[in-house]
Amino acid sequence: xxxxxxxxxxxxxxxxxxxxxxxxxxxxxxxxxxxxxxxxxxxxxxxxxxxxxxxxxxxxxxxxxxxxxxxxxxxxxxxxxxxxxxxxxxxxxxxxxxxxxxxxxxxxxxxxxxxxxxxxxxxxxxxxxxxxxxxxxxxxxxxxxxxxxxxxxxxxxxxxxxxxxxxxxxxxxxxxxxxxxxxxxxxxxxxxxxxxxxxxxxxxxxxxxxxxxxxxxxxxxxxxxxxxxxxxxxxxxxxxxxxxxxxxxxxxxxxxxxxxxxxxxxxxxxxxxxxxxxxxxxxxxxxxxxxxxxxxxxxxxxxxxxxxxxxxxxxxxxxxxxxxxxxxxxxxxxxxxxxxxxxxxxxxxxxxxxxxxx
Numbered sequence: 598x599x600x601x602x603x604x605x606x607x608x609x610x611x612x613x614x615x616x617x618x619x620x621x622x623x624x625x626x627x628x629x630x631x632x633x634x635x636x637x638x639x640x641x642x643x644x645x646x647x648x649x650x651x652x653x654x655x656x657x658x659x660x661x662x663x664x665x666x667x668x669x670x671x672x673x674x675x676x677x678x679x680x681x682x683x684x685x686x687x688x689x690x691x692x693x694x695x696x697x698x699x700x701x702x703x704x705x706x707x708x709x710x711x712x713x714x715x716x717x718x719x720x721x722x723x724x725x726x727x728x729x730x731x732x733x734x735x736x737x738x739x740x741x742x743x744x745x746x747x748x749x750x751x752x753x754x755x756x757x758x759x760x761x762x763x764x765x766x767x768x769x770x771x772x773x774x775x776x777x778x779x780x781x782x783x784x785x786x787x788x789x790x791x792x793x794x795x796x797x798x799x800x801x802x803x804x805x806x807x808x809x810x811x812x813x814x815x816x817x818x819x820x821x822x823x824x825x826x827x828x829x830x831x832x833x834x835x836x837x838x839x840x841x842x843x844x845x846x847x848x849x850x851x852x853x854x855x856x857x858x859x860x861x862x863x864x865x866x867x868x869x870x871x872x873x874x875x876x877x878x879x880x881x882x883x884x885x886x887x888x889x890x891x892x893x894x895x896x897x898x899x900x901x902x903x904x905x906x907x908x909x910x911x912x913x914x915x916x917x918x919x920x921x922x923x924x925x926x927x928x929x930x931x932x933x934x935x936x937x938x939x940x941x942x943x944x945x946x947x948x949x950x951x952x953x954x955x
Contacts (some may be wrong), residue, residue, distance in 0.1 A: 614640045614656040615941040618806040618838070620753075620823050622662035622684040625813030627691040628927060629843065630748070631811050632934025633657055634692055637747035657748030658712040659688050659828075660795075662822045664760045667774035669706075669716045673724045680733045682723035684819070687735075690719070692746035699744055705807045734790040736798060742808055751885050753823040756793035760822060762786045771931070773818045775885075780851045786868065787816050795826050803829070807948075808941040811874070813843045813928050816861055820869045830869040831864070839944040841876040841910075844935055846884070846919075850896045859906035859921070877912045878936050882926075887924055915940075918950040 615636075619629050633655055640654035664944035665671060670681035680712045686703060693700040702720030719740075726736035737750055762770045765782040776783070803809060811820050824830045833840060842865060844858045853861070858879055866872050879902045884892075892898065907914050915936060 601881065602897055605801070606776045608679060614654040615938065616656045616658075616802075616838075617685055617804045617937060617941055618795050618809045619803050620809065620811050620820070620829075621814040621820035622665075622823075623814040624687070625815075625819065625843070625845070626659065626661065626684070627687045628813070628912045629810065629929045629933050629937065630657070630659055630688055630691040632930030632932075633937060634747060636934070636938065637692070641747045653930065653942075655748075655938070656797075657692075659692075659748065659750045660753050660799055660802075660823055661685050661750060661752065662819050663752045664758055664773050664818065664822045666759065666772045666951075669720045671774065672716070673720055674757075676842065677724055677728065678755070678757070680755065681728045681822065682720045682727075683717070685737055685750055685752060686717065686719035686723060688750050689744050689746050692741075692748050692750070693744040695915065696709075697745070703744065742876075749798070751796050751802075753799070753800045753829065754793045754795055754826045755798060756790065758788045758793055758822075760786060761789050775940060777815070777818055777849075777852060780854075782854070783817050783852060786821055786825070786874045788822065789924065791825075795832075800828060800832045803832040803838070806836055807834060807944040809840045809938055810836045811840075811842045811865065813845050813933070815849055816856070816864060817847065818852065821865065824865070824869045824873075830871070830873065833873055834871060837870055837944075839875050839940050839947075840873055841878055841915075841937070841940050842874050843878045843899055843919075843936075844880070844902075845929065846880055846928065847892055847899055848897045852884075853900075854896065856905070857901045859901040859903045859910060861900070861909050862907065862912060875939060876913050876914045876915055877907055878917070878919070878933070879880055881916045882918040882920040884926055885921065885922060888922060892926065931944050 634656035637657040661684050665681035667837045670683035674681050690700050705718045707713040707716050727733045730736050743903045760773050762783050763785045770776045770779050812819050848854050917927050921927045
């Protein structure tokens with residue numbers, strides 16, 4: 598997946614590409630990857646980006662959660678003993694050529710048909726290829742080549758893991774679907790089995806990264822599960838990269854009802870076992886009244902940016918207009934990618950400064 602120029606260390610632009618590792622799952626991670634795609638495509642094609650705002654191309658790696666047990670992914674997981682392909686499929690589509698027929702094909706969901714209804718073609722393709730190759734990461738790699746994606750996509754672990762939540766009332770919820778539907782506040786979350794390991798390629802990407810991002814995405818079911826894989830939080834802390842969390846725009850009913858930005862950060866640090874983040878990226882643009890009312894009917898409100906408490910957590914805050922309204926509240930892919938590029942360049946400048954003074 599890495600172009601020959603990158604492997605050889607010879608680049609047709611003034612400096613090495615910025616190395617970004619994006620960790621998460623769901624639509625939030627897909628939005629970030631979509632925004633970074635033009636910069637990763639420049640690396641794949643060996644062409645620097647033109648224009649006054651020159652940025653080095655991006656060597657992009659996505660690390661994706663594999664705890665989904667609902668919908669098409671859950672059915673394939675139960676019936677064929679494969680890792681849930683849904684979040685990984687979404688990332689592949691985000692990094693493919695949008696206008697390509699194969700991208701549309703991977704998104705296609707069967708509306709009828711006995712045994713087919715509800716399945717997406719991309720999920721079926723990944724499940725079939727995993728059985729043919731006998732290895733899910735290889736199936737992801739081969740599927741990525743079919744889609745001609747830019748960057749690399751790794752499952753956070755190849756173990757068949759389930760999520761278990763300890764709830765505020767003392768009860769437990771097993772499985773991502775049940776956890777997402779719970780209306781009782783989550784205290785902690787864990788993987789079953791607890792002993793599972795990441796791919797060596799994931800650890801290598803984290804070690805050489807300029808920037809590591811978490812989110813946006815569901816806190817307890819898309820982001821934190823990646824940090825529960827043995828070796829990943831340790832590798833993140835050890836890495837010389839800057840670490841940034843892209844805060845969610847809205848509560849997720851039940852999962853993060855009432856959570857502020859600082860509550861999200863505290864939960865990440867608690868489950869990682871230590872302070873992990875350098876930066877927190879929050880949205881400043883107010884959500885329109887019609888959308889606020891729509892989400893309020895679903896018991897979801899905007900996440901409050903409690904800046905004083907964030908400061909006490911010893912993280913630096915970047916506040917920007919990150920909102921995209923398209924009938925739903927979403928992060929603007931270009932806006933969050935722009936922040937990611939700024940942070941990656943800042944990390945590169947710091948490394949140069951350290952090298953110069955060494």
